[in-house]
Amino acid sequence: MSNHTKLENTNSTSLGQTIANASKPTSFLNSKKLKKAGLFALFVGPAFLAFSVIVLIPFLTGVYYAFTDWNGVTGNVTWVGLDNFKYLFTEDKQFQQSFLLTIKYTVVAIVLTNIVGFGLALLVSQMLKTRNILRTVFFLPNLIGGLLLGFIWQFIFIRGFQSIGAATGWSLFELPWLGDENTAFWGIVIVSVWQGAGYIMLIYLAALQNVPQDIVEAAKIDGASRFQVLRHITMPMVAPAVTICLFLTISSSFKIFDVNLSLTNGGPFKSTEMLALNIYTEAFVNNRYGLGEAKALIFFLVVAAITVIQVSITKKREVES
Structure with missing residues (x-):
């Protein structure tokens, strides 16, 4: 080869x-x-x-x-297109009133829940002997279901406040808390903040515990007051927790249903009927399921848009801080 x-x-x-x-x-x-x-x-x-x-x-x-007139019971489903949405924005005054009331409630509940939750977090983050007990006490209302919570506070507003008002003569406790439009609204706010502040407290508390103490001590040595430390050091450090808490409170406040149902059931005269309760009543009480789904779709789009805007804005502020 x-x-x-x-x-x-x-x-x-x-x-x-x-x-x-x-x-x-x-x-x-x-x-x-x-x-x-x-x-x-x-x-x-x-x-x-x-x-x-x-x-x-x-x-x-x-x-x-949402584009049909189905009543939720029979098998007859008729396509109606945009008729449901036209009806909601032109003729359904109760839907419009509930929508505006829900926005008002959401703004108030977000502000108060976050302020109270952050204040409680600052309190239990101090070197107190009872701080562990206080954390448990403040968080306990969050473990109670919304329906049960509403019935408990219904008894407190009607019977408890009446007894306190008769004993002390204080006009605050003699108000018709669930029988008047304005006081019933604030009654729902009080119960919601009382229930949700403990959960928000835990998130803020976890953020506060991650704030470097050497920076805080250095600021105090340089003569910074407690308010200056809180504003210029603590708040920028807990900005991610603010984003989370705002997201949680926005979604929970918009979707409030169980407390509204058990505490006032939308009364008096539907003056405190939030949007979730209005949707439930439309679909399952009035048997207009298609109309209820149209309301729910609008509700979903609004909440999704507001949530996306909130998260994007707060995330930018986190980067800037």
């Missing part, structure tokens, strides 16, 4: 080995990707399936029913 023939055989053998070696990493990477995809599907698949069945599919069907 000539040297030329041997060289050709050697080159062909090495080329085949090179191709085989090059194909091995590719097949290995493909199998590794398939394994990762299988593990991902194994862990995420059940959760996504449950989310689809419980949230995604009902949401999409609800969007469809």
Whole structure:
């Protein structure tokens, strides 16, 4: 055999080995990707399936029913297009009143819940002997269900305040707390803030505990007052917690239902009927499911838009601070 023939055989053998070696990493990477995809599907698949069945599919069907006149009972579903939305914005005065009332309540509840929650967090972050007990006491109202909480406070407003007012003569306790439009509104605010402030307190408390104490001590040595330390050091440091708390209070305040139902049931004369209760009444009491879904869709879009705007603004302020 000539040297030329041997060289050709050697080159062909090495080329085949090179191709085989090059194909091995590719097949290995493909199998590794398939394994990762299988593990991902194994862990995420059940959760996504449950989310689809419980949230995604009902949401999409609800969007469809928003354009129909279905009563929620019979099988007769008629497509009406935008008629439901035209009715809501032109003729349904109760929906418009509930919408404005919900916005008013949301603004008041957000401000008060965050102020009270942050104040409680500052209190229990101090070196007090009873700080652990105080944390538990302040958080306990959040563990009580909204319906039960509303009935408890209904008894307090009607019976408890009446007894205190008769014993002390203080006009504050003699007011018709659930029988007047203005006082009933503030009654709902009081109960909601009392329930939600403890949960918000825990988030602010976790943020306050991560504030570097050496910076605080240095500021105090330089002559900074407590208010200056709070404004220029503590507040910028807890800005991420503010973003979270605002997001939580906005969503919970807009969606208030159980406290509204059990405390006033929208009374007196629907003057305290929030939007979630109005949607529930429209769909399941008045049996106008299509109209109720139209209200719910508008509600969803408004809450989603406000939440996105809030998160984007507060995130920018976090970066700036």
